[in-house]
Amino acid sequence: MQPPSTRPRVTVLAGPTSVGKSTLSRHIRTHYPQVHFSVSATTRPPRPGEHDGVDYHFISPERFDELIKAEAFLEWATVHGRHRYGTLRSTVEQALTEGKHVLLEIDLQGARQVRQRMPEAQFVFLAPPSFEDLVARLTHRGTEDEEERRRRLETAKIELQAESEFDVTIINDDVDRAARELLARMGLDVTNADPATT
Structure with missing residues (x-):
């Protein structure tokens, strides 16, 4: 296996529902500020406390079409079925120009689109330690009813089959360990970093 490149590039993080992508991303945002997260554009209106250009780029449906x-x-x-969300190429390319390592946390559909438009990106599949673990995570969340859990699990089975489309798989068995492995894959040296004080 070749060592990961240290040249800043885009890394796409995707995986099945409930695997912990958002939790891992929040951990990295909090402890590793050297990683750049792209600000998405959306057609939905701002929620209280949200700021344009910080939380999202809030744009009209007409502008989104353009x-x-x-x-x-x-x-x-x-x-x-309502509002649209998207990753602007310009914001990603600007971050790369500034020498930043960019991380996109998106769904499988989005990852496939990025693969078509930016094949030089690195694609990382976040996987659960086992399917049973994924079932337990979804069941214990308590945020969905039985029908919704069943639907999400069926979706997860399909999403897990997409693992072979990715460059590398990281097992999300421990958030800090998975974050360090992901950052190492991005070419960032975190061997001596203490996330508690970063």
Whole structure:
């Protein structure tokens, strides 16, 4: 296996539902500020306390349409049949120009779009220690009813089959360990970093 490149590039993190992508991303945001997270564009209105350009780029549906036609997105999708979200190519390329390591935490559909538009990116699949562990995580969350849990588990089975599409798999058995492995894959030296004091 070749060592990971230290040249800043885009790393795409995806995986099945409930595997812990958001938890891992929050951990990295909190403890490793040297990682750049792209700010997504969305057609939904700001929620209280959200700021344009910080939480999201809030744009009109008409402007979103214009950006799609201009092929300005690395990936985009309609979420819950209502508002659209997308990763702007310009914000990612600007971060790379500034020498930053960019991490995109997106779903499988988004990862496939980025693969088409930016094949030089690194694609990381976040996997559970076992399918039983994934079932336990989803069941113990208590945020969905039985029908929703069943639907998510069926989706997860399909998503797990996409693992072979990715460059590398990281097992999310411990958040700090998984974060360090991901950052090492991104070419960041965190061997001596103490996340508690970073």
